[in-house]
Amino acid sequence: MTALAERLRQVAGPVLAFGWLAAFFGLPFAIVLKISLSDPATALPPYTPVLDWEAGIAGWANLLAALDFENYRTLVRDPLYLDAALTSLAVAAGGTALLAVIGYPIAYAMARAARRWQPLLVALMVVPFWTSFLIRVYAWIAILKGDGFLNRALLALGLIDQPLAILNSPAAVMVGVVYAYLPFMVLPLYAALERLDRGLIEAARDLGASRLGAFLSITLPLSLPGLVAGALLCFIPIVGEFIIPDLLGGADTLMLGRVLWSEFFSNRDWPLASAVAMAMLLLVALPVVLFREAEARRLEREP
Amino acid sequence: MTTASPASPPATGHLRFERVAKRFGAVTAVAEVSLDLAAGEFFCLLGPSGCGKSTLLRMLAGFEEPSAGRILLDGQDLAGTPPHRRPVNMMFQSYALFPHMSVAGNVAYGLRQAGMPAAERDARVAEMLRLVRMEEYAGRRPDRLSGGQRQRVALARALARRPRVLLLDEPLGALDRSLREATQGELRALQRRLGTTFVVVTHDPAEAMTLADRIGVMEGGRLVQVGRADALYERPASRFVAGLLGDATLIPGTLGAGGAGERRALDTALGRLEGFDAHGAGPEGAPGLLVLRPERLAPRPDGELPGTVLDATYLGDRVMLRVATAAGPVLRAAVPAGGAVPEPGAALRLGYAPEAAALVPEGPVSAGAPA
Amino acid sequence: MHPLARIALALGLAFLYGPILLLVVYSFNESRLVTVWGGFSTRWYAALLADSALVAATTVTLKVALASASLATVLGTLAAFALDRRRLPGRPLLSGLVYAPMVMPEVITGLSLLLLFVGLGIDRGLVTIVIAHATFTLSFVAVVVQARLRSIDRSLLEAAADLGAPPEQVFFTVTLPLIAPAVIAGFLLAFTLSMDDLVIASFVSGPGATTLPMRLYSQVRLGVTPEINAISTLLIAAVSLGVLAASLIAARRGRAAGVPV
Secondary structure, eight states: OOHHHHHHHHHHHHHHHHHHHIIIIIHHHHHHHHHHTSEEOSSSSSEEOOOOGGGTHHHHHHHHHHOOSHHHHHHHHSHHHHHHHHHHHHHHHHHHHHHHHHHHHHHHHHHHSOGGGHHHHHHHHHHHHHSOHHHHHHHHHHHHSTTSHHHHHHHHTTSOSSOOOOTTSHHHHHHHHHHHHHHHHHHHHHHHHHHSOHHHHHHHHHTTOOHHHHIIIIIHHHHHHHHHHHHHHHHHHHHTOOHHHHHHOOTTOOOHHHHHHHHHHTSOOHHHHHHHHHHHHHHHHHHHHHHHHHHHHHHHHOO | OOOOOOOOOOOOOSEEEEEEEEEETTEEEEEEEEEEEOTTOEEEEEOOTTSSHHHHHHHHHTSSOOSEEEEEETTEEOTTOOGGGSSEEEEOTTOOOOTTSOHHHHHHHHHHHTTOOHHHHHHHHHHHHHHTTOGGGTTOOGGGSOHHHHHHHHHHHHHTTOOSEEEEESTTTTSOHHHHHHHHHHHHHHHHHHOOEEEEEESOHHHHHHHOSEEEEEETTEEEEEEOHHHHHHSOSSHHHHHHSSOOEEEEEEEOSOOTTEEEEEEETTEEEEEEESSOOOSTTSEEEEEEOGGGOEEOTTOSEEEEEEEEEEOSSEEEEEEEOTTSOEEEEEEETTSOOOOTTOEEEEEOOGGGSEEEESSOOOSSOOO | OOHHHHHHHHHHHHHHHHHHHHHHHHTTBSSSSTTSOOOBOOHHHHHHHHOHHHHHHHHHHHHHHHHHHHHHHHHHHHHHHHHHSSOOTTHHHHHHHHHHHHHSOHHHHHHHHHHHHHHHTOOOSHHHHHHHHHHHHHHHHHHHHHHHHHHSOHHHHHHHHHTTOOHHHHIIIIIHHHHHHHHHHHHHHHHHHHHHOOHHHHHHOOTTOOOHHHHHHHHHTTOOOHHHHHHHHHHHHHHHHHHHHHHHHHHHHHHHHTOOO
């Protein structure tokens, strides 16, 4: 292989991969930003201004002059959007907290299971992840609806006199969120707990810690990175979740993902949908930045 | 063995390092190393981790390019020759056996790359496996082998291409102690039989002394002394070399008149003592150190070092005495086991032959590598 | 194991698998009432074959998944190699570019890609879905392959070079066989993610390019039906078989390669 060919190999691969991502992931965000500053129009494409390539520099100048923050003003003024943002955050935060509480014992039990069972348990956690998200959420409709499995079971047991209206309520959204994202919380937690040296817990017990004391002083702090990773893996996508609130939620669980979807598909207001996307991006970027900061600090402490 | 002839390299120019240096950014890993190896020599680079010995080996293999200087193999400059075109092969510290190939596949790998015909290749693989007594394991995967077996496969693989120089990076480091000692003998015998030049990197002085024809001691990127094991032991050029190879008590003092190759005096807290200055310990009046090896110190009625026995430790083949002197330094002396052993507290005089005690400079060797 | 841990594990697995199990069982229900058992029947499966729109959507989905997963595997592997380099100018930015699509809410990815295609005047259809899916799944491939690359002992590559292998031979005889399980796993992951995606496909698809999840979604919105249960069961069966086969292959290869999977 000649030096030139080797150089091409060294350069062409990265250029291709990163070029693709820049073109189809980076560049689109610039366009979303631009359109979020545009005005809706009944045209194709349904927004204005459109860059006039023929006009050259003047075209760019006209374009820039026509951009404004009107859509963002709408987002702040109209309580619908603020409500949707707050609902998204509340569902994401509450769901993540619930996932942590439910996921921790499961991950802990997996890590404490006999070595030879652990690969099977991990596989059992992973299989739902590979199964269609849509189908898994859909499965809950039959359970939660008025004449669904849950109500039938409760009625048969005599626990309730009339069916509970769970479907299309915030509770149903929460159930869906926990169900769909459980593996995302359990697997990072398991990875952290599985790495944990049992000798540390024995040492803590030997030094006089109670079972609970050893857990609180050793296990919990050492599994914190797994907990944080799991929380991020759940929180961010839940903020932008569309399928769960759409299928299981009701009118009062309007989340940002649904708002964006309906602005885009029903109202055909592309600029407003873009503004919603930018706002959502800000909401999810915050925890990521905070996490990276914390991670950098942690790495500094333990080289 | 009283005096060892100062080791002089055979200097056939088989493998030459000419002022080779390697810098990584601001860090100098190897500083101006010059070295000459004879064909068929078993050479050992010895030093603590981070002394630059592995970097020197990697420059020879082609994984690093020297920042300055040249490496010549049989007169040919290796600069710019990528690793896969160099007639040298390496046995890696981790053995680096390909996990997805069988033992035979590993050994055959280099031969395949060379385009050797299948029949000849199979014969060579069989020969190599016989050489390291691994014929029965030809079809096994590396993860089904013990540490010692992996080591032998790695050796066979590196030797299969009949390299002009075989490089071994801590070849026995991953083996446990008893296996290591047995393998040292095998490695030595194998090298004698093949006549291939071996360059070994190790941090273990005993291993270097067992294996090598000559040892090059490295410290802080410099080659501080090169010579046969006995020369390094008896005639260390520095405090570092004296301490690295074997046990020694170092007595500080001020050098008397004289120079390299002479007996010189050293004024110490224990009085005026004599030692042999092999490499030039410094000018008169400079600080120096007297290197006293325990086995060279013996209780003698006319000994020049009076003291009191602190304790005696029985070591099977000998008894190690710790003797306190009035002026402070504690001397260590080895006396043969089985004889009379002095009780702690007993007064004692220790003597030594000045020829058997080396004089070295107080500080580290300034620059250059005394051969 | 502590009895409480046992209970936590049992409840967790029951929670994960219960709904899927109900769905599968009731896909064999004779009755059209999806929550009342009316006897065993496979009639809904027979009905699926007669649904030509569903068959068409399945074909589209498989085509898209195959094309986008192949593309994502190549691009993701290239990205993994680039990120694995010791010297990479602009590493924080580039690694961010690789990881971001994984956590990006799908509605944002979908919307932004659609706006790009509209801005560039590209007709929406199969091709745009393939591009979109390749973009967000290549990140998953890159992460899986990069983890494997990082676990490879560098001295294996040096040993190959030392034994006379030029760089491209080192790649083909050592690097590629060692990362092959990860590349295959990455491909399967990309394939599954593509088959599963509703949101991004909804944004970037055009007339005539309806994927299976899009078709399912439009039916699901109208309520639970035995037909959807049946098609879901088939999808779950296909995925379960795929995961099982993949983990068996990975386990065998992993054992042979001496690396845990």
